[in-house]
Amino acid sequence: MDKFIYLDNAATTRTAPEVVNAMIPYFSEHYGNASSIYRLGTESKRAIMQSREVIAKSLNADPLEIYFTAGGTEADNWALIAAAESGEGRGRHIITSKIEHHAVLHTCQYLEKRGYEITYIDVDEKGIIRLEDLKKAVRKDTILISVMFANNEIGTIQPIKQIGEIAKENGILFHTDAVQAYGHLAIDVEELNIDLLSASGHKLYGPKGIGFLYIRKGVKIRSFIHGGAQERKRRAGTENVPGIAGLGMAAKLAFSQMEERAGKIQKLRDYLIERIGNEIPYCRLNGDRERRLPNNVNFSFQFIEGESLLIMLDMKGICASSGSACTSGSLDPSHVLLAIGLPHEIAHGSLRLTLSEENTIEELDETVEAIKEAVGKLRQMSPLYEDFIKKQNKI
Amino acid sequence: MYSEKVMDHFTNPRNMGELENPSGVGTVGNAKCGDIMRIYLDIDENHIINDCKFKTFGCGAAVATSSMATELVKGKTIEEALLVTNKAVMEALDGLPPVKVHCSLLAEEAIHAALWDYAKKNDIVIEGLKEPKQDISEEEHEDEEY
Numbered sequence: 001m002d003k004f005i006y007l008d009n010a011a012t013t014r015t016a017p018e019v020v021n022a023m024i025p026y027f028s029e030h031y032g033n034a035s036s037i038y039r040l041g042t043e044s045k046r047a048i049m050q051s052r053e054v055i056a057k058s059l060n061a062d063p064l065e066i067y068f069t070a071g072g073t074e075a076d077n078w079a080l081i082a083a084a085e086s087g088e089g090r091g092r093h094i095i096t097s098k099i100e101h102h103a104v105l106h107t108c109q110y111l112e113k114r115g116y117e118i119t120y121i122d123v124d125e126k127g128i129i130r131l132e133d134l135k136k137a138v139r140k141d142t143i144l145i146s147v148m149f150a151n152n153e154i155g156t157i158q159p160i161k162q163i164g165e166i167a168k169e170n171g172i173l174f175h176t177d178a179v180q181a182y183g184h185l186a187i188d189v190e191e192l193n194i195d196l197l198s199a200s201g202h203k204l205y206g207p208k209g210i211g212f213l214y215i216r217k218g219v220k221i222r223s224f225i226h227g228g229a230q231e232r233k234r235r236a237g238t239e240n241v242p243g244i245a246g247l248g249m250a251a252k253l254a255f256s257q258m259e260e261r262a263g264k265i266q267k268l269r270d271y272l273i274e275r276i277g278n279e280i281p282y283c284r285l286n287g288d289r290e291r292r293l294p295n296n297v298n299f300s301f302q303f304i305e306g307e308s309l310l311i312m313l314d315m316k317g318i319c320a321s322s323g324s325a326c327t328s329g330s331l332d333p334s335h336v337l338l339a340i341g342l343p344h345e346i347a348h349g350s351l352r353l354t355l356s357e358e359n360t361i362e363e364l365d366e367t368v369e370a371i372k373e374a375v376g377k378l379r380q381m382s383p384l385y386e387d388f389i390k391k392q393n394k395i
Numbered sequence: 396m397y398s399e400k401v402m403d404h405f406t407n408p409r410n411m412g413e414l415e416n417p418s419g420v421g422t423v424g425n426a427k428c429g430d431i432m433r434i435y436l437d438i439d440e441n442h443i444i445n446d447c448k449f450k451t452f453g454c455g456a457a458v459a460t461s462s463m464a465t466e467l468v469k470g471k472t473i474e475e476a477l478l479v480t481n482k483a484v485m486e487a488l489d490g491l492p493p494v495k496v497h498c499s500l501l502a503e504e505a506i507h508a509a510l511w512d513y514a515k516k517n518d519i520v521i522e523g524l525k526e527p528k529q530d531i532s533e534e535e536h537e538d539e540e541y
Binding site for chain 2: 380
């Protein structure tokens with residue numbers, strides 16, 4: 001492929017060269033099984049321990065509270081299903097939000113079919129849950145609250161500390177899907193009263209297929225994958241040593257340069273938001289202007305549909321994403337955009353651009369010009385725009 | 396995911412635009428589902444479609460099927476235009492991904508809606524033409540459970 005502009009870092013990130021280098025020795029050199037007695041195995045074991053320590057430190061947790069998984073989705077499934085089953089004696093009610101990732105929402109639906117009751121709390125027009133709603137939703141039989149740290153589509157950051165407090169006051173487990181936040185925002189599980197936290201490697205310039213679940217010491221949830229004694233018997237299966245080594249390096253890089261990185265990306269984000277908002281008519285920024293991930297830009301353009309826009313951008317080498325139905329494989333646009341109150345036709349015309357520190361102002365300028373051209377073309381084609389203009393001319 | 400023909404009709408749509416005093420106009424689809432198609436027809440006294448234009452709000456497949464549909468009916472008689480089915484549109488585009496088949500249905504429906512409008516305006520009956528559905532939305536199928 002020729003030159004392209006990558007603006008889909010919420011989907012996945014480019015694995016950092018340092019991460020790849022950290023992984024390489026564990027394929028053909030130190031390939032031993034970490035459970036083995038001989039020295040070759042201990043090399044692998046050491047790599048796992050080191051990553052576990054780096055990650056634990058990054059969260060202000062204990063290394064024994066970190067459990068490696070095959071990614072964020074597995075961590076979410078584990079946290080929800082196992083916490084639900086463990087809490088059964090006390091109740092079968094779970095609270096979550098309407099804008100969770102499908103890894104949480106579809107797991108909740110699975111639990112509903114098995115007799116659990118789920119309350120999906122609304123969010124405001126910026127995509128933030130109302131703490132009053134959460135308090136009202138709490139019942140005697142509530143066993144788990146699961147609210148994402150930051151949203152993958154619109155980047156909104158939730159009031160995690162206050163949610164943690166509400167959970168703690170009521171003796172309810174608190175899980176947060178931090179897949180988009182981990183490595184991008186500072187997270188202290190003690191300060192925030194988080195009991196369970198899911199994260200994924202490939203969202204922070206780490207490898208795909210590796211993630212972890214933080215489980216607070218003392219939280220009794222059952223093992224998820226049954227088999228050998230790996231991960232203190234809670235998540236069986238030979239460890240993905242190269243993946244774990246890579247995730248450890250990615251976390252190390254992310255946390256040693258967090259402020260610098262976030263500052264740089266945020267500047268790019270604000271530049272992009274400013275230019276699009278000022279230069280393209282009939283658009284709106286989705287999500288909160290302030291409480292949003294440093295890398296997230298999400299706009300809706302009236303009268304056009306997102307997939308068409310993505311194809312036009314792709315032809316100019318720009319990688320982006322949309323919440324339109326056509327990109328979700330169903331007829332409904334993104335549940336997140338509907339939850340913040342967007343009408344269907346406006347939700348269909350959304351565009352998500354998620355940045356990395358590798359992006360440049362020149363790339364963003366090129367992108368804005370490409371969006372302008374594509375939106376203009378699509379509006380010329382749109383019967384909705386035609387009707388809108390005719391109506392305006394009548395007034 | 397799209398054939399070359401689909402991409403060609405998406406990037407260089409044929410007959411995109413409006414007609415100023417059209418003999419018939421049909422708009423079908425539903426913004427809720429993300430597709431709206433409008434077809435303008437100019438039909439002469441011999442029942443020949445002299446000109447045809449479209450406007451579409453929708454995905455790549457929706458734009459391409461509208462473009463192809465206008466190509467297929469242009470210069471045809473009303474009777475011939477009625478034979479332009481969604482299948483014909485799809486075949487002319489070298490196929491569509493399964494999730495996009497409803498876009499081709501929309502194109503067929505939009506032509507029928509424009510013909511219906513023409514018939515109504517001129518107080519004639521076009522044999523074989525049924526009143527079009529304004530709102531086409533496929534029923535979603537529940538995913539298989541495991």
